[in-house]
Amino acid sequence: MATIFPNPEQFHCTVWLITRQIPAGQVSTYAQIAAMMPPPDGVESADYAKLGALWVGQAMNQTPDGQNIPWQRVVNSKGGSSLPGTMASRQMNLLQDEGIELNEKGGIDFDRYGWDGPDAAWCAANGLRPAKSLRKPGSDMTQLKLF
DNA sequence: CGTTTGACTACGC
DNA sequence: CGCGTAGCCAAAC
Numbered sequence: 001m002a003t004i005f006p007n008p009e010q011f012h013c014t015v016w017l018i019t020r021q022i023p024a025g026q027v028s029t030y031a032q033i034a035a036m037m038p039p040p041d042g043v044e045s046a047d048y049a050k051l052g053a054l055w056v057g058q059a060m061n062q063t064p065d066g067q068n069i070p071w072q073r074v075v076n077s078k079g080g081s082s083l084p085g086t087m088a089s090r091q092m093n094l095l096q097d098e099g100i101e102l103n104e105k106g107g108i109d110f111d112r113y114g115w116d117g118p119d120a121a122w123c124a125a126n127g128l129r130p131a132k133s134l135r136k137p138g139s140d141m142t143q144l145k146l147f
Numbered sequence: 148c149g150t151t152t153g154a155c156t157a158c159g160c
Numbered sequence: 161c162g163c164g165t166a167g168c169c170a171a172a173c
Contacts, residue, residue: 030155043169046157051169053155058170060154074154082154091154 011037015059017126021118022073024098027108028115029077029134030056036117036128057082073098073115079107110134 015033022028034052039045056074063071072094075081081088092102103109117123117131124130 034155040169047167047169050156050167054153054167055155055169057154062171063154071154076154077156084154087154 011055012059012062014126014128015056016063016067016069018118018128019060019063019069019071019074020067021122022070022115024070024073025100025113026115027073027075027079027095027100027110027113027134028117029053029075029110030060031077032115032117032132032134033074036123036131038127038129053077075108079103079105079110111136 014037018033018036019028030053031049033056034048037052039048039052043051060071060074063069072091075091081091083091092106095108096102100108100113114134115131116133116135120130
């Protein structure tokens with residue numbers, strides 16, 4: 001087979017399915033979503049960490065309308081928007097409407113708004129690997145006074 | 148059907 | 161800590 005994914009459509013559908021699980025007021029990253037996908041054959045895990053995020057970005061670019069997919073809650077690893085032109089500011093504006101505050105650098109703090117991932121049972125039901133939290137361990141609420 | 152590019156990320160400098 | 165490059169898939173030219 002030429003393509004490593006037997007059903008590329010299913011790959012996109014899975015991306016959208018995961019994106020739909022992101023609650024309002026929280027954000028996820030392309031890398032986190034990609035990490036939940038089972039690594040396809042012929043792709044090294046090191047490369048998949050980078051390429052997977054790229055595929056997720058392509059899937060988000062083809063997000064169909066009318067599916068209630070919160071694409072704005074998916075940001076890059078820097079905590080900002082990678083969208084071109086005015087779409088970037090519009091995305092950040094939508095996130096602020098959901099109650100997200102931007103830090104001094106104009107980005108999003110994953111320790112505050114980072115998504116912990118879907119429920120472990122949900123991952124298993126959809127054949128996905130358990131999600132990895134974007135938050136740093138132990139940064140629940142006690143991290144605030146540190147700064 | 149070869150070339151280019153991408154809503155990305157890790158790594159080197 | 162900011163900037164440039166590599167990665168080597170898939171869809172669009």
